[in-house]
Amino acid sequence: MKGVGGGVGCGHVYGVLKMKQLSLFFIVFVCASILVWNWEKTPHLTTFLPPQEDQPLRLFPDEVKRNDVTQDFEEAEQGEDLIPPSLLTNTASLNTQQDNYPEISQEKYHGIAHMIVVKSFLTCSDNDLKRNTSDGVEKSVSEGKDGLIASVDSQTTESAVKEGINTPITNIEKQACNFGKGKWIPADNRPLYSGFGCKQWLSGMWACRLTQRTDFDYEKLKWQPKECKMDDFTGAEFLKRMQHKTLAFVGDSLGRQQFQSLMCMVTGGNEMADVEDVGEEYGLVKGVGSARPDGWAFRFPSTNTTILYYWSASLCDIEPIDPTSQTTDFAMHLDRPPAFLKNYLHKIHVLVLNTGHHWNRGKLNANRWVMYVGGKPNTNRRIANIGGAKNLTIYSVVSWVNSQLPKHPELKAFLRSISPRHFFNGEWNTGGTCDSTTPGSLEVLQNESSDPIAAGAVKGTNVKLLDVTGLSLVRDEGHISRYSIRAAPGMQDCLHWCLPGVPDTWNELLFAQI
Template identity: 30%
Template sequence: MPLAASSLPRHAFLSSILGTTLFLIIASPLQVSAVLLAGLKNHNSGDLHHRRPSFQSTNSCSIFVGNWVRDDSYPIYESSACPIIDDQFNCQLYGRPDSDYLKYRWRPTNCDLPRFDGVTFLTRMKGKQIMFVGDSLGRDQWESLICMISTAVPATQTQMMRGEPLSTFKFLDYGVTISYYKAPYLVDIDSTSQGKRVLRLGEISVNAKAWHGMDVLCFDTGHWWTHTGSLQGWDYMEWGGQLYEDMDRVVAMEKGMRTWATWVDANLDPSRTRLFFQSISPNHYNPMEWGAATRSCYGETEPMTKMGSSYQNQDQDQTNVVDVVIRDMTNPPYLLDITGLSAMRKDAHPSIYSGDLTPDQRANPDHSSDCSHWCLPGLPDTWNQLFYTALFFH
């Protein structure tokens, strides 16, 4: 129910992060589901390390539809060689006993993806700035990309700056900056003089100050909209000058997403900034989705063998919000539609092998397993391979 509106202080000004420009064209307004890429057939399929797509009008491929295949050339980096990985995602460091989950490659139904090449990424993005904006799934992807690039250029000079809400990693020899900006709802959150947090569904100006000047922006949101209790990131929501103790979470997410979309259409030039939006990352807390007798993802060591419909029910309302809002945009982002392929990876979560858990929690996997985030190395590396493909070859 609405409460009386009050005057609430704003967050302190956040300095913009300035960058140069990248002349690329984003996807058309209709390209908001599985994006068709023409002919990514590899002419040298025997060499995984030098795959390059060839675009042929006679053959098309939806890169987000396919299956997971065993590939012993994976992973492309080791967690021990990438110290920036958060404890939350560092499954090998925290005792995960199996490693087969690292040996799977995503293969679209009718084509091969180009192998990720860190040197190519840095060379083509020289002098540019990339930013991931969103929740901890965006941080998962940000750290993955840094590790994937770093393994290709181990001797290059780098600089790491962690902060809240902004963290930045620089490849100094190439002038490439890759940042993560924490904004789990995308829209702004204020604090009252009483310390109450107010989620401003119609305001985005504070967060957006950090996004100006980026050459590539990749947004995500989703999981935090459903959190309740101690995990809830706000005390009140504000919309139209009124404060609410709660509202339908799907309605709230759509209001926030439309505020974000309005800002994008008004402030980002698609000829200067390449824009991406990552679809909902599924969790695996319900083993009935894959017919198991366990109570979580703990103990799962293999992916599902085919794309199913269970994930569609899990986050369908949020997925619908993303699709509808993007379809209504004047300058829509390229949708990285990772939901279905990620739903197959029940084996790729930290479960109890996370530095965020206490020993007592690890001893109780049915109630403490993290089946929401993803191990690194792991699934987010595939997200970045798809990001790489869309960025340079689409």
């Protein structure tokens, strides 16, 4: 009986304990649910959690190694307007008809933009977050950096991993030849045109033979790719390949240098009276009160080959907010390609895009450019800083051009990587110089592009990378430096190149790929 009585007592105690455990579990479950619910409703609660110091989130991974390529040149180019000449005057006459772009809500676009910015910033170093202000003083855009870091949660990171965003995107797309890997060698057949000639196409401020400069060894070097042979450039062969075709450079003043270089290369620097000015066919006419048109277009009648340049320093569409006002601000549509491309892409067979050095706060303010996305002023802090806006624009224009390629099967499109500047011992306005007369290392052996933003933008598209950054980085002696036609002392130009010079090689690489 004792055993029976004791057994019943133990069972009763066990039942009571079981009920208490279940009750405790239920209470814990309810509390946890309330905590999670409040956490989701109140994101700032995460600030009370200790930071994870073992695995910090890094938007700028150490494994991405590259040469320091500064893209924030602040100097207003001599003799060049900051904004397109057609926007400087007569704004009331501009065509303000709405382009047929799909309407995108700000919320939806910001989500897309966020992913693009994160993808592009994964390839940046911390130096890319520094941008010159209008007075030339470097200022860290910490608010943009903080905004980006704060916005990347585990869900975003997971989706980025699924889309391959966490993988390095600086590798050049596999192709028959990596033209950016090789070395500079002396060549007897250089330069390809006379530095004293080509006055029909070459701006005097870039013709270093007409200045006080006395060393011209920079004209004698030829680029030799390491893993393949590159055809020698001849004007006749270029015109043959481009018979009945149009080649267009769209970009900033470095794109204009490449355009003038090609005109000199094709003609050998000789006067050619039969070359036709066909700028009017592409809307490239000088407006009332403008110093020059937005670009130039010339046709070689022997082969019906057209070479043109269109000034678009930012590679995005810019239009006056109030076309009736002479002092209006300008909408800078980061998600739209230049209207020129939309209007004339069907007439182009080879397109070369470039941008980079005009992306700084000083020039945006001077131009009165206001960032727009989705047809409205941008309100997203993640893309409001200069680096984010630039990268978003590059990705957007490449994506748009890539979407147009199926409609234009004969079109070959290239994004030219950034042209490096070489200021030593200071900046452009603080005594920076580039007085060297000898190049640096003449060999470039890296397999990756020194411009990871451009490389990342074209990755997975049919737009090709014209990779000139690495081979140009070692040619610091090729800049205009302190020389000028008037021999007036002033700031050194360590951004633009002497012609003939390094941009000729950019065109040889282009020639090899068309």
